[in-house]
Amino acid sequence: MVTIKDIAKATGCSPSTVSRVIANNSRISEKTKQKVRKAMQDLGYHPNLTARNLVVQSTKTIGVIMPSSADKSLQNPFFAEVLRGIGSYFHQEQFSILLSTGQTEQEKFKEVERMVLGKYVDGIILLYSRLNDPIIDFLKEKDFPFVIVGKPLEYKNEIVHVDNDNIKAGKDITAYLIENGHRRISFIGGAADLVVTIDRQKGYEMALKEAAIPVLKEYALHTEFLKSGGREAVEQILKLEVKPDAIVVSDDLISVGVISMLEEYGLKVPEDISLASFNNIYFSEIIKPALTTVDIQIYQLGVESAKAIIKMCMNQKLTKKRIIIPHDIVYRESVRLKK
Amino acid sequence: MVTIKDIAKATGCSPSTVSRVIANNSRISEKTKQKVRKAMQDLGYHPNLTARNLVVQSTKTIGVIMPSSADKSLQNPFFAEVLRGIGSYFHQEQFSILLSTGQTEQEKFKEVERMVLGKYVDGIILLYSRLNDPIIDFLKEKDFPFVIVGKPLEYKNEIVHVDNDNIKAGKDITAYLIENGHRRISFIGGAADLVVTIDRQKGYEMALKEAAIPVLKEYALHTEFLKSGGREAVEQILKLEVKPDAIVVSDDLISVGVISMLEEYGLKVPEDISLASFNNIYFSEIIKPALTTVDIQIYQLGVESAKAIIKMCMNQKLTKKRIIIPHDIVYRESVRLKK
DNA sequence: CTGTTAGCGCTTTCAA
């Protein structure tokens, strides 16, 4: 292996000079720079990142934590898309992603602990927000830089997070349904302990109230994310005495299953029942009917969380803890319009 | 920061002893071990991974390279699922994933170069296999440990790769279509430079030949992965003089788009036309019609590639370069059966 | 503008 010393020897200068050339230090003469660079080329030198990391006490690496992979939720294109956003910003800043996909909460916790205590990462991005997450407690206690994609339920004012205004998003999409003449609107959410589900449901309820439509308990259902494709949820709905004429679904992926189920029971979307959801993943536009959905700009969610964590690692102050990515509704075919 | 020296001081022994306790070296007395461990607890000591990596000249970190993320192919749940497989094996071996999602081939190459030359990873897993991939050339030239998930087109006998027998898979699924009375079978593939597409198509052709069905050029189409949802492909098919009665699609995700398109043109699957594809992603079972598809055991693909790369990093010899994960057909609703 | 020196925190001979 060729080290900085070899280059020093070959060029007749000191290791520190070589180091400075690597850093492109301004007070090294152009001449030596040339000479050193040539030697690096010739000998095939490349700086050892581990060695550098050790001395500068920083790795330019961020741990990115996915939700527990035991359930199938990882298959949600949401995560790939956030990752893409994070990766693109990281690339230009020369940061790296250390990915953690723990099967269980335990595994994930262990991995985070290893990364953080072993000083193997400079910061953490959490790609989800759950109630009572021990990882958050751990990070907070250690005062370790981290950002959440989504909204923390506790410590909202202390934890940096990148989120949509999901309450408003829920309200907007529900209002759109109401505008189009729907009155009996049901809500199907994913896991009930996900903050994003909670918020979207809250927005849904607000819209109903504003339109003076009663909020019925039996109209709000939860289905385990990606489990059984929303079968129970649909069956519940079909058992209702007064059947809904529209459904707000908290995630496009769930919509896919729900639509299939409805069809199985002979209900067509949007003719018999309208449906609108959130995320605008790639699928939403290629399935039939194409989904009317809230575009939450997943990629941007990734980019901004990347920006935030890097800033924090550089000890720059963030002006605000809560970074909101705007959303907007993409109108497609799953909602029956008012004539 | 509390270091190994602090523990040494606190316990009155030397840093080397502490180091040995960390490694659980057998020739340290149980008594000192206890003492040292207690001090580590009390002072909150945790080994610095970077420092260790530097001296042992290894990082226990593997670079995992996704396909260029400029196209939408990253949203294919395939990748999340392989990642999950890799992650699970890595976790138990205490390895980490350094993820690279370059937008372009260039970006990806740069990232790989950085990881490898900077000695930041011990090995590389490539999650795709393309024709003329400079990354493969680079890795080969550097003689750096790497494994491909998929099949390299060149150097098949030199490059370790974890793959399905996609030719056979293509043949099997096509044969199944033929068994059920289909004769005019079309093939819709993803990007034509992906080896997986090529293989599956090859198998498709073999099955036709064995059944003495002519292989028609105009029956084989390619659609950019996830682009336009297979619209052109379907339009091409509908333009054919003799329309197919079945389609083999090289990826479940493409199937989703193709089914939608067919429906748009008034063709129902499987009543009017049958369809079968590959991968068995979560979606395949929740969409209507549920897809008859080849289960390629994506998760296992991940696990085995993880095993392979770790073995290589430990300098253990692999018995074979080509590791095959068995596939099997999952029979669902998208194929019209012979009465 | 460049060199000398001292470490970053750990592992690992070698010696005791």
Place this chain on the structure above:
DNA sequence: TTGAAAGCGCTAACAG
């Protein structure tokens, strides 16, 4: 069973 010492490859004062 333990300690002393060297060194992994690099950066960063400090000195000149």
